[in-house]
Amino acid sequence: MPVGTIGSVKTMSPKELIEDTQAQIILGNTYHLYMRPGHELIKKFGGLHKFIGWDRPILTDSGGFQVMSLAGLRKITKDGVKFQSHLDGSYHMFTPEKAIEVQNAIGADIIMSFDECPPYPASKDYVAKSLKTTLEWAKRGKDFHKNTDKQALFGIVQGGIHKDLREESAKALMEMDFPGYSIGGLAVGEEKQDMFAVTEFLNPILPQDKPRYLMGVGTPSDILKNIANGVDMFDCVMPTRNARKGTIFTRNGKLIIKAGRYKADPRPIDEECTCYACRNFSRAYIRHLFNAGEILGLRLATIHSLHFYLELVGMARKAIFEDRYQEFMDEMIPKLDSLMK
């Protein structure tokens, strides 16, 4: 799922997302859309789909991630989180009910419980306490959410890298019976092996017939490995953010387009790729656009990276259906996170 935090997958029009990257669903963010332009305004426009001109599914994150990423601007209490706006310094109270109310107004198809995403490292005591709060908030949010026919509310499994806490979290949420389960609090600085250990551990615990969404992950190889651990859905800013900063993902590894080695390289970003950027433009040209600060460079890099991510998971899906996923991973992973030289 490409990430469009404030109602826009940066540099991409909905038309490009559909035609050039094959995106089926995108993300929005409750905290950011609440702060600007405001959920009431979005509601007046008939919801986020209409406001941004996107008629495919949308998933909104609840603002739980901002509890961590805006740590300097908020205070957590049992009732919720008091944020100080990163835009104008004004104070705003987010409660689990408020997060649902805002998400109801925004109108995404899949919405998230309000959670605390604990930082890493954090003491186990802290993670346990935070988890308890997050579970209470999940219950409160679920009780508050009435629009269940049109908006599927997911619970978020927390618990850091601790298996006992993860199990406690998953089972408590399953008791509440959500239509889908998110796995949060990973890829926040812990060792990769710890992240994979958590998804592997949760795989047999979470229900088979409900989607599992690993929040905020990740690199191409992270995604393939977590698919092997039973994850169905991913979102990550990496393909878009890194593309804008000149690191482009390909099936042969990361390509840093600004590197001098591509100055006169006539090849496309990826010779096997069929995306718009690769069909029409050389590495030399895209590098030139980046070095000259031209917006088109950011756009072409984003088109390619999103196209690649979505193609990659499409290939993974196909490999699963053909019962050769392990083989597929063994072939792809060594290349994916290498640095193209």
Next chain:
RNA sequence: GGAGAGGUUCCCGAGUGGUCAAAGGGAACAGACUGUAAAUCUGUCGGCGAAGCCUUCGGAGGUUCAAAUCCUCCUCUCUCCA
């Protein structure tokens, strides 16, 4: 022809006796980025393996313990006047 200003490390540009291998910016080069306060941030940027040494501030001499900085001549550029 006369008067004045100036030539600094890839570029622009500080620096007017020692703390200067020389501020700052740009360019260049290398990298980071995981539920987006991000078209951002970090590092390198004369040579040698570090302490240190060597070469460098238009050119050639000179003064001084010490010169990018002071003096002499040469050379080139720019501005104004004729």
